[in-house]
Amino acid sequence: MSTSEDISTGRDERSAITEITSWVRGYLGRHPLAALHTVGGQVVMGVHAVRYLVADIVTGQFPFREFLRQAAFMAKTSYVPTLAVALPISATLSIQFGLLAGQVGATALAGAASGLAVIRQAAPLVTAMLLAAAVGSAICADLGSRAIREEIDAMEVMGVSPLRRLVVPRLAAGVMVAMGLTGASCFVGFLAGYLFNVYVQNGTPGSFLATFSSFATVGDLYLAMVKSAVFGAIVTVVACEKGLSTKGGPGGVANSVNAAVVASIMLLMVVNVGFTQLYTMLFPRTTL
Template sequence: MTTTEEPRGRTDLEQAVEDVKGLWRRHPQRSLETLGRQVTLGRDAVLEMFRALFARRFPFHEFIKQCAFMANVSAAPTVFVAIPVAVVVSIQVGSLVNQVGATTFIGAVSGLGIIRQGAPLVTSLMIAGAVGSAICADLGSRTIREEIDAMRVMGVDPIRRLVAPRLLAAVLVSILLCGFVVFVGFATGYLFNVYAQGGTSGSFISTFASFAVADDLIVALVKAAVFGAITAIIACDTGLHTRGGPGGVANAVNSAVVNSALMLFATNIIITQLYNTLFPVKVI
């Protein structure tokens, strides 16, 4: 009995160890490998971008083409998302300030809420959903058609030719989208407060001007630039490592959008916390 049970016990233990190792390889290890690969791709893309700019070999035609394409696919959805977000912020803020009796500060609270958090979050959603999916689908299609391998065989660096212009275009378009969301969101909040909530235009503008500073807009634009860079790197890496034909492209696009959204929300929290810690609000 002992000789027959001991091998079985060792087999079960070895199977359990193998299961644990397989779980590690399938999830945490693969996640760390993907993160390291994306960090390396981002570093190489930034270096290639500056190297190509100084050498006057940067593909400006591809850069302009990508800027126009990204703006085309993201501008209209950004407006349709920014308007309801601004209305929701105005409703929630209006309800809260009415309860505490601070209706004169609704302009400052609503405007700063849109600039500091509403605009970057809307930008992150549009960048991850529209721009990231388009980049990943484009590069994924090129990968399964073996165009990327053909470029390497011909001595053309895909990072300099494809990734670097998309990275710079995503950063520029993200900054422009954030500024656009700030304008649309603030105008929507102003109109909703004046014509739907019975507020006064002078009080809304004066309280906002009293509390808002230029750093609020600068931080929002910096967030947008970081969001654009992260989205472009994740989308390019996922597209360049697409496998499995057309179905693999669809899976890659889904993975790129989900990973980008998670990373952008986490990055927004980190940047906000760092800014509030390093530059606390001064009470006058």
């Protein structure tokens, strides 16, 4: 009996291993292709939306009222969380750079390091992530609800383009709000880093401002604005694509919202790395 039981156990183990292996191979075979298909659809939607945006502005058919309504909603939804997150992140960067500068005997450079980190990295990235969490989820839920109620199909039947009527004004609003919030985050982050360095870490105001002005350039602010515009477009396009492709009732809306937030943040991280490396290669940092 023990021999037959051992044989049966071995067969079960081999069957389980075979099943797991086949599932892993199927997963790896399906999901990269599905991810490429999804990203490709989002890129196509973004290109068409930008083309329609330019054409509608030139021809005077751009829905400014819907654009203003969406921009007001996005700003109202995200400006408080964005500024609230920018403050502790700026203070944390000031603490870390202050400790590091003290260890290497270069405390005078703490202002330049923390200020550059806020403007070039923290401000646009924090703004984009808060937009993805607050605004992107709301856009996806709105469009997803319309999709399961078949409003999108009804618009197409009536000859109304959902892309031009729903996506284009949201794209323009997302880019504008992202740039505005990034500028506000830069100011709040720099101010928080300055106050924390001067009044908590006993730094000197003149040293902080001097080192910051020596390293920071107008190009850094331009980089932050360009990144924020691209990040705002990514968040809006991903949320719209996930919302318009929603299926499966209310549960499908919840799944689309979750997928939109996760996909947006992943794309933001990848694009941010590309922007940072490209800017570093094209505009190398000068010394004091």
